[in-house]
Amino acid sequence: MHFLSRSLGGIFLFALTLGLLGSAVALMRATPSAEGQGHRPPPAAERIFAADVVALDYRDLQPKLVAYGEIRSNRRLELRASAAGTILALAPAFEDGGMVRKGDVLVQLDPAQAQAVRDSAVASRTEAEAALAQAERALAIAGDDLEAARAQAGLRQKALQRQLDLNARGIGSAAVTEEAELAASAADQAVLSRRSALSQAQATLDQAGTALSRARIDLAEAERELSLTTLRAGFDGNLAAVSVVQGGLVSVNEMLGELIDPSALEVSFRVSTSQFLRLTDAQGEVLPLTAQVALETADAQVRSAAKLLRVGAAVETGTAGRLLYAQLQSARGFRPGDFVTVTLDEPLLEHVARLPAQAVDGNGALLALDHENRLYSAQARILRREGDTILVRSDLPQGTQVVARRSPLLGQGIKLRPLDQGASLDQSMIDLTPARRQALVAVVQKDATLSGPDRAGLLAQLQQERVPAAMVARLEQAGG
Structure with a gap:
């Protein structure tokens, strides 16, 4: 009896399987006839990407070179004893940092x-x-x-x-x-x-x-x-490295101190050889370019205009590039030895466009839009890099839209939906109130994502009389 029930169950499953196979065959036969009547699936739609674009705006721009240097005095006098003897008297200001006037008696030796x-x-x-x-x-x-x-x-x-x-x-x-x-x-x-x-x-x-x-x-x-028993100041200045006291015995040519003129200051800074070549004329002479020298502090900044004077006569062992010297126009607040930021105005570049640094790849190629909003590659020559922007020169016509930030997803022939279409990199300049300028400086100093050169470049731009409006908007947005 048990054997018979198992046999009937097997026959039932076999019949069910045959029925399912027949339904599948009928369905497969019906599919070609439907295709023959023109019922094809719709083709896949072309994928369109979205990206920020900027318009090429060719202008005559003056690049800025940012370097770091040291303040030094080009008028220094070593105070040495021209005669041996006992120090009878010292000037009241004969101490480190003391201010003396030309002709003041600094040291009086025993004249007997x-x-x-x-x-x-x-x-x-x-x-x-x-x-x-x-x-x-x-x-x-x-x-x-x-x-x-x-x-x-x-x-x-x-x-x-x-x-x-x-x-x-x-x-x-x-x-x-x-x-x-x-x-x-x-x-x-x-x-x-x-x-x-x-x-x-x-x-x-x-x-x-x-x-x-x-x-x-x-x-x-x-x-x-x-x-020679009386040592006088040769010019107005500050004393440094004072190393004697009243009553002491000095020998001939012994170093007593140093006199520094705080009003005759210059800044020495080093640039690469390629940067130096851009600062010279056809005869190899240094151009009389202007610069801004800034001393960064926690809550303020000391600034002065400067003028490029000369270049070092030789390259020191173990160093590279060229050592330049610029004369400070205003020495107020600076002291020899200060580490400062130098923003040098380079010669004017004609017919160049300012773009975000991410707009070009490693080979200097741009992605431009044609009349159908399709991308095509165009070559550009990178002339300068300034922080997060670059100055380029290209054969593309004025107003051509290019991708502001390249992405691995974007390439030649891809159709693009431009964002901020027709907008160019904001070149407008605005004036800042002292409070607004200080707030922007605080934002830059607190931004941990910035590298040292980028932070110095932004701080140097913020100290100009007029600053780019786009940079101000970006910093205020980042600062909340």
Whole structure:
């Protein structure tokens, strides 16, 4: 009985399977006939992507180069002891940071020894002057003696001539004539003696003059040595590295401190070689470009205009690029050694467009839209990078819409639904109130996603008199 029930169940399942197979066959046969009557499935719709686009707006723009440098003074004076001795007095302002004026006495050394040498030199000069005066008087007397001897010789010569005339007339004597000849000869000898005395007096006078000149030189040297015991400020400035105290003993050329002119400041900063080439003319000379120097603090910023002056003469070992120097126009608030941000205005670029940095790929290709809103690739030359924007030059016509931020999903031939169609990168500039500027600076400083160069670039732009409206809107949106 159990066997029979199992057999009937199997037959039932077999019949059910045959019925299902028959229904499937009938359904399959009906499907081709339906296709033959034109009932085909609808084709798949083309996928359209959406992306932000900007319009190319070619203008003449002036790029800005952001670098970092150090404030230094181009007028420094090392205060060194020119003489050895004990420090008797120091100026009240002779301390680190002390402000002194030109001509102020900074350090007074013990002048006793130098004073004694000077007094001795004064006495020597007085003696030399007296000797010179005596030699001048002796020369005058010797000259008078020579004139008297010459007059005496003339008289003796006349007497001899008279005696010779008498002899010629036969009324003279040989003895008298000989006596007259001897007298004339003695007079001539006296003239020679007086001439020798005059020459000796002239030599004495010359020696006295030389001695006086030497005495004056010694006196000038003694006065110079005495003046070296007093150290004065060469110009207005601040003192630094002060290392002496009153009563201390110093040696010759010992470093006492340093005098720095706080108004003659410049900034030194380093740029790459390619950046440096953009800052030179055809002859390789540095262009007189302007810059903005900013010192960042927690709640404020010290700023000054600057002018590019010169480039370093050599590249130091272990460094690259070029070292540039710019003169600060206003030194208020800056001190040598400050680490600052330098925003340099580069030469003007003609017919360039500003785009978001993500608008191009690594090969400098843009994705532009045609009249059917389909994408096609176009090449652009990247001229500058400024933070999150770039300056490009392309053969695309003015107003061509390009994808603002490339994506791996976008490529050539894809149809696009543009967002903010026709909008260009906002180039409008606006003025900021001090409160609004401070609030934007706080947003940038608190943004942890920004890198150091990007943060410095944004802070430098915020310190300009007029800032881009698009950047202000983006920062205010990020700040809530």
